Structure formats: C-alpha cells, structure tokens
Amino acid sequence: MPENHSVILTSILDNDFYKFTMQQGVIRLFPNAKVRYQFINRGKHSFPAEFHVALRRAIDDMAVLKLSAAEKRFLKNTCPYLDSVYLDFLEGYRYQPSEVKIEQDGDQIQVSIEGLWYRTILWEVPIMSLISELFYTLKGAAHSSDEAMTELTRNKIESYHKLGVTIAEFGTRRRFSYANHRLVLNALEKYGKGTFIGTSNVHLAMLHHTRPIGTHAHEWFMFHAAKYGFKMANAMGLEHWVQVYRGDLGIALSDTYTTDVFFRQFDKMFSKLFDGVRHDSGDPLLFTDKVIAHYQKMGIDARSKTIIFSDALNYEKVERIAHYCHNKIGISFGIGTNLTNDAGPEPMNMVIKMTETQPQHEDWTEVIKLSDEQGKHTGTERMIHLAKTILKID
The missing domain is CATH 3.20.140.10 (nicotinate phosphoribosyltransferase)
Incomplete structure (x- = not known):
C-alpha cells in the first residue's frame, strides 16, 4: 500500500440527509441508546489483499472532518426543522474511528460499528461509499470517461x-x-x-x-x-x-x-x-x-x-x-x-445494517428487518421467526 494517499471524503455532509434528521431525533429522544452495525457482503465480492489497510486509513482520515461555517449556514437556511441546538452539536461533532472495527480474512472483509446511537448513526453511508470506491480503485477497474x-x-x-x-x-x-x-x-x-x-x-x-x-x-x-x-x-x-x-x-x-x-x-x-x-x-x-x-x-x-x-x-x-x-x-x-454507479463495472451489492441495540441501560437486543422482499430480510433466523409469529406473518 503506498505511503502517500489522497483523502477521499472531504466534507462531514458527504452523507445521506436522513442520517442527520434521524440523528437529531436520537439526540432528543434516545441519547443513551447504544447500537451495533455490521457490513453484509450480499454480492459475495472478493476484496483484494490488504483492502482492510486502505479502508482503515480512509476511515481514520475522517476524524478531521467538521462542519464548516458555510455548511452550518446552508443547513440553517435550507432545513429550518433542524434546530439551533442540533446544529451547534453537529458543529462540534467529530467522527471517532475507534468505533469502527475492520478485519480481513482472505478475500473477505468484516466491518463492525459499535457505540452510542447518536454518534455512530453517521458511519453507515460514508463507509459504504469508501468500500465501493476503494474496491474499484484497488482492482484497477476500467470505467467510462x-x-x-x-x-x-x-x-x-x-x-x-x-x-x-x-x-x-x-x-x-x-x-x-x-x-x-x-x-x-x-x-x-x-x-x-x-x-x-x-x-x-x-x-x-x-x-x-x-x-x-x-x-x-x-x-x-x-x-x-x-x-x-x-x-x-x-x-x-x-x-x-x-x-x-x-x-x-x-x-x-x-x-x-x-x-x-x-x-x-x-x-x-x-x-x-x-x-x-x-x-x-x-x-x-x-x-x-x-x-x-x-x-x-x-x-x-x-x-x-x-x-x-x-x-x-x-x-x-x-x-x-x-x-x-x-x-x-x-x-x-x-x-x-x-x-x-453506471460507469462500466458491475455495481457492488452490499449493505451495512443495525444488528443489535441497547435502548436505555437495558440488555442488548437483536434487531431485524422484514421487508416486502424475502431476500432483503436482515437478522438472525431465530429473531425473524419470532417477529413473524408475533406479527402473524406467513
């Protein structure tokens, strides 16, 4: 892996909007909740050697990101439902890379996130975008002009x-x-x-x-x-x-x-x-x-x-x-x-999903999703079966 590398993410706002709207809700209603997230390689993609090193470096680089004065003005003027207290919080927010664990076993990677929900909620989207970009870069994938x-x-x-x-x-x-x-x-x-x-x-x-x-x-x-x-x-x-x-x-x-x-x-x-x-x-x-x-x-x-x-x-x-x-x-x-991602190479099929939560100084509880498409279910078979039984889903 080369010693000189370019920083991939340059703005704390390079993220999906619903992460910030949910973050405000979590801060207001569930400030003590803890969560765990897990990377799921749905497409069974094979990652190149030392991919975890490049991903670790890119995530560590995110520690310096912070909300600029111009970005704060944009949010205040464009999104009046984001209150001043939340915007002040976001101005002081910094990513903590220690919340993210990365391992690689052969051509497969494991990525997990754990911490307070109001802090860790912002990791999912940028980490996925980093995995995708680094995957194509390190594979040397040819792409459209x-x-x-x-x-x-x-x-x-x-x-x-x-x-x-x-x-x-x-x-x-x-x-x-x-x-x-x-x-x-x-x-x-x-x-x-x-x-x-x-x-x-x-x-x-x-x-x-x-x-x-x-x-x-x-x-x-x-x-x-x-x-x-x-x-x-x-x-x-x-x-x-x-x-x-x-x-x-x-x-x-x-x-x-x-x-x-x-x-x-x-x-x-x-x-x-x-x-x-x-x-x-x-x-x-x-x-x-x-x-x-x-x-x-x-x-x-x-x-x-x-x-x-x-x-x-x-x-x-x-x-x-x-x-x-x-x-x-x-x-x-x-x-x-x-x-x-219609640039030539096949798009990646992957997600990062919440897997467990500790709502309020309680026990850790597994979480699941039962979408309208069976292949999009996430969670353990035991918990999925329990949810289907309680909700009377065939």
Missing part, C-alpha cells in the same frame, strides 16, 4: 423529463467514486431543470444549490421494535417522528416489518398527517394498489398523497410505475446506483 458519464446522465434525465416525472438522486452509498458522483450531479443540474428535484447527499445538495431529500431509514423502526416490541414499532416510530418534526419531513417508510403490518397502524391521524409513503422493496405496482386502497379506506383522496419509489430503479421500471400510477396518486422517484 467523464464525457461518456456526462452524456449518459444527460440522456437519462432527459428521458425522465419526457416521461413527465420528478427524480431525486439517492446514490451516495454505492457510488463508483466521489468524482463520478460529482459528474452525475453536474449533468443532472445542467440538463434536468424541472425534473431533477434534489439529492439525498447533503454536501452535494449544497454545492449544486438544490435541496437535500430524505426522512428516516429502517433503523429508526428497528430500534423502536427493540424498545417497544414488534407490534408497537411502527406506531411508536411514527409518533416519535411527529413529536420531533411536527409535520415536516412527512414521507413514511413502510416496509421495515412488511407493508401489510405497517398499514395496520397507519391510522387516519397518521394517514392525514404524513404526506405519503416510500416504497423500498417488493412489487411496486402491488404496493401502489395497497397504498391507494388504504387511503380509500381512510376516506382520503389518494391523489393528494405521494409515493416515493426508491427500490433499484432504472428507466424501464420508472416508466412502468409512472404509467400505472397516472391520475391515481402522486409519485416521485429516488434513483441511486443506476445514476452514480
């Missing part, structure tokens, strides 16, 4: 414009590289007027004068299941989100314990208060039918609500969903890997 990437992104966003849909960029965690991510955002900003509506990456939202997009992730509900039980996880998660944001950031994630279970607790109050729901697993058309049926049952015009689709999207999938939803319900799309 800057001009080709720009033209490809231009063609994509212009196709979405003709389709009449709005697109947000959600691709930080599995991007080909930071430089490639910038190219994509430059093209989206230049050619996507009226179609490109923002990015989940807060740093790039600031650089490209657009808005950061996101609300909460599965871990918000996974923690609530550990603290309040599987039956109360969705209701308490939503209740606490409302307590913190009072109607802002109103897109609810529905598939932590399957959409069917979610809608049992998404009552009329939540259905009216939240602007809509996000689809992240399972058949998008079947999901659409369930959402519309739920709003009809609540006496709500589905056309006043929105579904954000964000599950492994490409043009063909977006086109099919858009035609199906036309005049039925509001829609928008969050596209990730297909925008930020």
